[in-house]
Amino acid sequence: MTALAKIVHTNPEIDAEPELTDGFHLVIDALKLNGIETIYGVPGIPITDLGRMAQAEGMRVISFRHEQHAGNAAAIAGFLTQKPGICLTVSAPGFLNGLTALANASTNCFPMILISGSSEREIVDLQQGDYEEMDQLAIAKPLCKAAFRVLHAADIGIGVARAIRAACSGRPGGVYLDLPAKLFAQVMDAEAGQKSLVKVIDPAPAQRPAPEAIARALEVLKSAKRPLIVLGKGAAYAQADEAIRALVETSGIPYVPMSMAKGLLPDTHPLSAGAARSTALKDSDVVLLIGARLNWLLSHGKGKSWGEPGSTKFIQIDIEPREMDSNVEIVAPVVGDIASCVQALLDGMGQGWQQPPSDWIDTLKAKREANIAKMAPKLMSNASPMTFHAALGALRTIVKERPDAILVNEGANTLDLARGIIDMYQPRKRLDVGTWGIMGIGMGFAVAAAVETGKPVLCVEGDSAFGFSGMEVETICRYGLPVCIVVFNNNGIYRGTDTDPTGRDPATTVFVPDSRYDKMMEAFGGVGYHVTTPDELTRAVNEAMNSGRPALVNAVIDPAAGSESGNIGSLNPQSGIKKKK
Numbered sequence: 001m002t003a004l005a006k007i008v009h010t011n012p013e014i015d016a017e018p019e020l021t022d023g024f025h026l027v028i029d030a031l032k033l034n035g036i037e038t039i040y041g042v043p044g045i046p047i048t049d050l051g052r053m054a055q056a057e058g059m060r061v062i063s064f065r066h067e068q069h070a071g072n073a074a075a076i077a078g079f080l081t082q083k084p085g086i087c088l089t090v091s092a093p094g095f096l097n098g099l100t101a102l103a104n105a106s107t108n109c110f111p112m113i114l115i116s117g118s119s120e121r122e123i124v125d126l127q128q129g130d131y132e133e134m135d136q137l138a139i140a141k142p143l144c145k146a147a148f149r150v151l152h153a154a155d156i157g158i159g160v161a162r163a164i165r166a167a168c169s170g171r172p173g174g175v176y177l178d179l180p181a182k183l184f185a186q187v188m189d190a191e192a193g194q195k196s197l198v199k200v201i202d203p204a205p206a207q208r209p210a211p212e213a214i215a216r217a218l219e220v221l222k223s224a225k226r227p228l229i230v231l232g233k234g235a236a237y238a239q240a241d242e243a244i245r246a247l248v249e250t251s252g253i254p255y256v257p258m259s260m261a262k263g264l265l266p267d268t269h270p271l272s273a274g275a276a277r278s279t280a281l282k283d284s285d286v287v288l289l290i291g292a293r294l295n296w297l298l299s300h301g302k303g304k305s306w307g308e309p310g311s312t313k314f315i316q317i318d319i320e321p322r323e324m325d326s327n328v329e330i331v332a333p334v335v336g337d338i339a340s341c342v343q344a345l346l347d348g349m350g351q352g353w354q355q356p357p358s359d360w361i362d363t364l365k366a367k368r369e370a371n372i373a374k375m376a377p378k379l380m381s382n383a384s385p386m387t388f389h390a391a392l393g394a395l396r397t398i399v400k401e402r403p404d405a406i407l408v409n410e411g412a413n414t415l416d417l418a419r420g421i422i423d424m425y426q427p428r429k430r431l432d433v434g435t436w437g438i439m440g441i442g443m444g445f446a447v448a449a450a451v452e453t454g455k456p457v458l459c460v461e462g463d464s465a466f467g468f469s470g471m472e473v474e475t476i477c478r479y480g481l482p483v484c485i486v487v488f489n490n491n492g493i494y495r496g497t498d499t500d501p502t503g504r505d506p507a508t509t510v511f512v513p514d515s516r517y518d519k520m521m522e523a524f525g526g527v528g529y530h531v532t533t534p535d536e537l538t539r540a541v542n543e544a545m546n547s548g549r550p551a552l553v554n555a556v557i558d559p560a561a562g563s564e565s566g567n568i569g570s571l572n573p574q575s576g577i578k579k580k581k
């Protein structure tokens with residue numbers, strides 16, 4: 001090894017030169033100062049060097065094949081960690097590709113920041129046709145919680161701080177941060193630069209509920225004959241797992257988990273009314289909503305899923321005051337963060353709390369047992385090709401044996417049936433299409449779940465759903481992530497049996513029959529499996545998950561087994577014109 005000569009400056013002018021920093025480094029330093037260690041994105045002008053430098057500075061930079069998936073990864077990273085996930089994109093088209101994920105993050109209350117490079121302001125504003133010209137800030141604004149642009153390197157610290165605070169505080173959501181190309185190259189004195197950075201103190205401050213709101217809620221709860229708790233993904237996000245469990249168990253009130261709240265308490269918990277959901281909603285007289293909105297997923301709190309109008313009283317815990325009375329009257333609004341609100345309710349229950357009447361508990365228990373018994377034989381079917389139920393019966397056992405694995409789930413039948421059949425045992429292990437029922441979250445969520453938690457990931461994907469983000473199997477292989485994808489291949493959307501009445505083209509809902517999605521995984525060095533029975537499916541998934549290597553299981557499902565739009569077929573508009581017989 002050659003000894004390196006020590007370089008000694010003798011020129012006082014060089015010695016006196018102040019150390020400089022630039023926009024690139026200030027962005028990286030600002031993120032790192034705030035504990036953000038990972039960026040999800042797609043490189044290109046003007047942010048290629050930002051990604052390179054971030055990697056060189058020790059950040060994890062996960063490069064995707066399409067920004068939507070990087071954005072979805074950032075969003076779910078935010079959900080899992082309570083820190084805003086970062087998605088980094090180029091200008092106009094890259095920005096637009098990331099925007100779906102940003103809007104979806106806001107809709108689902110996930111904290112995320114979309115950082116996009118942008119073109120020269122002077123040229124954009126005069127519409128003079130710059131490279132990838134677009135007024136990105138204006139376009140992002142209505143689709144996210146907040147949008148900011150930084151024009152001066154000295155403001156990067158404040159810009160990043162504002163973005164973090166906006167994403168995390170109150171109701172979490174998506175934030176857009178516009179960084180024009182010129183900003184990255186701007187230089188400033190390094191020391192002044194460091195001083196300009198802001199470490200956000202307490203980005204999501206506790207919001208304690210008013211004591212009178214707690215007292216009112218407890219009064220209503222006490223009066224209940226058939227009380228019910230609904231846990232939503234806000235409750236999962238809040239990471240108040242112990243307090244929530246204590247509230248359920250101390251109160252003795254049965255609960256129904258919304259999709260992404262499954263596992264907050266194990267689905268096998270004696271107070272879980274998940275398998276008696278319809279009865280629980282319809283017959284309850286007081287419902288305590290914890291981090292769940294009364295949107296379409298809860299039939300807006302009225303109509304035939306619920307009891308007679310006015311017969312159900314709602315108590316709602318939410319950090320967003322405007323959520324109250326959004327669909328029906330909330331008789332006891334409890335505004336605050338879930339951890340504080342649940343703790344305050346628990347404290348208020350004290351020693352003398354009366355458990356709910358046992359006939360209510362018994363009714364739900366009987367219903368739940370009947371529903372489970374009705375389902376059981378379907379899960380054991382050995383029919384070939386497989387039914388959804390049989391394939392999901394196999395996966396249900398695998399998840400039971402691997403409760404710390406993260407389940408990502410999208411599709412229509414593949415989603416609705418998996419949600420009902422696969423029990424979850426731990427909090428924040430089920431990630432899915434959320435409030436919009438959006439297809440395409442699969443691979444982005446899978447990548448971030450693996451990166452952020454280090455846990456194995458099992459993706460249960462409809463063949464259509466998988467297609468939206470399928471190219472990211474290359475990303476999964478490139479980073480060697482422990483992701484096992486099971487594609488429920490029924491040759492199409494809902495079913496694989498439709499035909500074009502004119503006979504000219506394939507029907508709009510079908511795909512190339514008998515496709516081999518497993519070959520896509522093999523193309524990038526992962527392991528592919530092709531299975532046609534529940535036993536083969538079990539063997540393949542166990543082998544894949546034991547190996548920790550990327551794998552894709554092409555699971556052949558009966559093309560005739562699914563129903564239109566899964567469980568939500570009733571939302572399809574029906575033509576008013578009667579067909580002539």
Ligand code: ADP
Nearest residue numbers: 171232233234238258291292293318319337338
């Ligand atoms: P689900 O789809 O599971 O029913 P939603 O997304 O409809 O859940 O509802 C989540 C709710 O949780 C949102 O209204 C959001 O404001 C709220 N929320 C998120 N985080 C918190 C928190 N830490 N404290 C209180 N409410 C929260």
Ligand code: TZD
Nearest residue numbers: 411412413414437439462463464465492493494
């Ligand atoms: N595009 C986007 C972004 N989101 C959507 N929800 C849809 C389109 C419409 N859509 C659904 O709501 S489910 C679905 C689509 C296209 C796919 C269903 O087919 P699948 O599942 O193969 O994934 P099953 O198991 O065949 O029902």
Ligand code: MG
Nearest residue numbers: 462463492493
């Ligand atoms: Mg399908």
